[in-house]
Amino acid sequence: MRTLKDIAEELNLSVLSAEHSLEREVTGGYASDLLSCAMAKAQDGNVWVTLQSHPNVVAVAALLGLAGVIIGEGRTPEAATVAKADSEGVPLLVAPWTTFTIVARLAALGVTGLDQD
Amino acid sequence: MRRSALEITKSQELVYELKIGQVMTREVVTVAADTPMSQLKEILRVQRISGAPVLQDGRLIGVISIEDLIKTLEAGRIESTVSESMTTVVETVFDDESVIQAVNKFALRGFGRLPVVSRDGKLVGIITQGDIVRGLLQQLDVEYHEEEIHRYRASHIFEDIESDQTGLLLRYKVLPRDFVHGGEASSKLKRALERLGADAQTIRRAGIATYEAETNLIIHTVSGGEIIAEIRPERIKVTAIDDGPGIDDTDKAMEPGFSTAPDWIREMGFGAGMGLSNIAVCADQMRLSSKAGSGTRLEMSFHLQGGERVRTR
Numbered sequence: 161m162r163t164l165k166d167i168a169e170e171l172n173l174s175v176l177s178a179e180h181s182l183e184r185e186v187t188g189g190y191a192s193d194l195l196s197c198a199m200a201k202a203q204d205g206n207v208w209v210t211l212q213s214h215p216n217v218v219a220v221a222a223l224l225g226l227a228g229v230i231i232g233e234g235r236t237p238e239a240a241t242v243a244k245a246d247s248e249g250v251p252l253l254v255a256p257w258t259t260f261t262i263v264a265r266l267a268a269l270g271v272t273g274l275d276q277d
Numbered sequence: 278m279r280r281s282a283l284e285i286t287k288s289q290e291l292v293y294e295l296k297i298g299q300v301m302t303r304e305v306v307t308v309a310a311d312t313p314m315s316q317l318k319e320i321l322r323v324q325r326i327s328g329a330p331v332l333q334d335g336r337l338i339g340v341i342s343i344e345d346l347i348k349t350l351e352a353g354r355i356e357s358t359v360s361e362s363m364t365t366v367v368e369t370v371f372d373d374e375s376v377i378q379a380v381n382k383f384a385l386r387g388f389g390r391l392p393v394v395s396r397d398g399k400l401v402g403i404i405t406q407g408d409i410v411r412g413l414l415q416q417l418d419v420e421y422h423e424e425e426i427h428r429y430r431a432s433h434i435f436e437d438i439e440s441d442q443t444g445l446l447l448r449y450k451v452l453p454r455d456f457v458h459g460g461e462a463s464s465k466l467k468r469a470l471e472r473l474g475a476d477a478q479t480i481r482r483a484g485i486a487t488y489e490a491e492t493n494l495i496i497h498t499v500s501g502g503e504i505i506a507e508i509r510p511e512r513i514k515v516t517a518i519d520d521g522p523g524i525d526d527t528d529k530a531m532e533p534g535f536s537t538a539p540d541w542i543r544e545m546g547f548g549a550g551m552g553l554s555n556i557a558v559c560a561d562q563m564r565l566s567s568k569a570g571s572g573t574r575l576e577m578s579f580h581l582q583g584g585e586r587v588r589t590r
Contacts, residue, residue, distance in 0.1 A: 193546050194546050194549040194551070195492070195546045195547055195549070196489065196492075196547075196549045196550075196551035196552050196555055197549060197551060199485050199488060199489065199551075199555055200485075200551060200555045200558070204481075210546070212545065212546040214456060214545055214546075215456065215457050215458075215459070216456055216459045216460055216492075216545070216546075216547070217546075218460075219459055219460020219461070219463070219464065219488065220460065220488070222460070222464060223460065223463055223464060223467060223484045223485065223488050224481075224484075224485070225481075240457055248464075
């Protein structure tokens with residue numbers, strides 16, 4: 161199983177917060193821009209791909225114990241989001257691509273969804 | 278894996294937080310400037326030290342080390358005095374400086390020890406790399422024990438406090454439209470449950486449901502609301518209360534996907550209409566009562582797992 165650090169290096173993602181918490185193994189992935197859907201479906205240790213970048217993303221990730229959040233389409237989160245992510249130890253990563261492409265690249269690295277064999 | 282990464286940053290943090298005065302050795306063996314090297318040899322041997330600060334009239338004027346002693350022995354000048362062989366340009370550190378200052382000086386100059394002086398110039402101790410390692414380990418240990426004690430005390434609260442029914446009441450205020458602090462009440466409740474020793478599954482369920490209730494208060498209420506968690510050894514009951522605007526049709530509100538959130542809130546990813554149904558999935562019991570124009574009361578209960586319930590006798 162890969163760690164988020166391995167994934168960040170292979171996909172060349174920039175890490176915005178909690179650089180010391182990248183060593184966790186990624187248990188799978190989930191993608192949605194709806195927070196309640198992430199709440200319902202994302203699993204402990206998952207990486208979450210979303211276009212949302214406000215501080216509540218961090219709250220959801222911290223409550224679920226996610227390995228990290230990848231924010232797509234090069235959106236830069238507000239300073240408040242990054243600060244919250246640092247204090248909660250939630251890694252935020254930014255990718256220039258669309259959600260579709262990010263998920264495809266994660267899948268190529270072996271990251272799977274919860275409803276996948 | 279994650280733990281070791283955390284510990285590295287912890288010790289880095291401590292190197293900055295700890296003061297030299299906290300880790301230095303206070304009982305410093307010093308020698309006078311006119312001490313013969315033959316006597317120094319005995320002092321180093323008996324005290325099992327490898328060097329000592331040299332004082333004259335209480336002032337620090339140099340440092341003499343075992344290497345200096347070896348050089349004088351080789352030169353056959355064992356009867357010379359300490360002041361003739363000591364290092365006179367003395368690098369010192371202050372007792373109120375952070376340990377990182379000493380670490381840097383050790384690394385840059387290759388010193389084995391540094392005399393520690395107070396701001397008024399008095400010698401107050403000596404610091405070696407060994408002192409720093411010992412100080413860091415001790416501090417890590419202290420902090421680890423403090424968290425252990427927190428957890429221990431918290432997890433025994435139901436044993437330590439006797440009553441016919443002991444419960445713990447936690448109250449969190451939630452402000453309307455305060456998305457920046459959204460999730461704080463549920464995070465705090467989650468942490469409290471962890472300290473109380475609740476099982477991971479129940480913590481997760483209670484955390485998710487409370488988050489959704491908290492988010493509802495932020496999105497929909499006129500003047501905010503309150504989240505009240507009542508923790509008992511066998512179950513957690515979380516109640517979210519507000520005083521308006523109230524829900525027209527609670528059955529409709531419970532339908533997955535039904536939402537009354539305005540567009541600007543939906544654009545942030547809220548208001549998917551999944552909040553109440555998420556709560557229904559997570560909670561063991563749920564009761565929603567509301568009247569349009571007055572307020573809403575949402576009650577959620579979570580049974581703690583049999584063997585791993587909040588510790589009780």
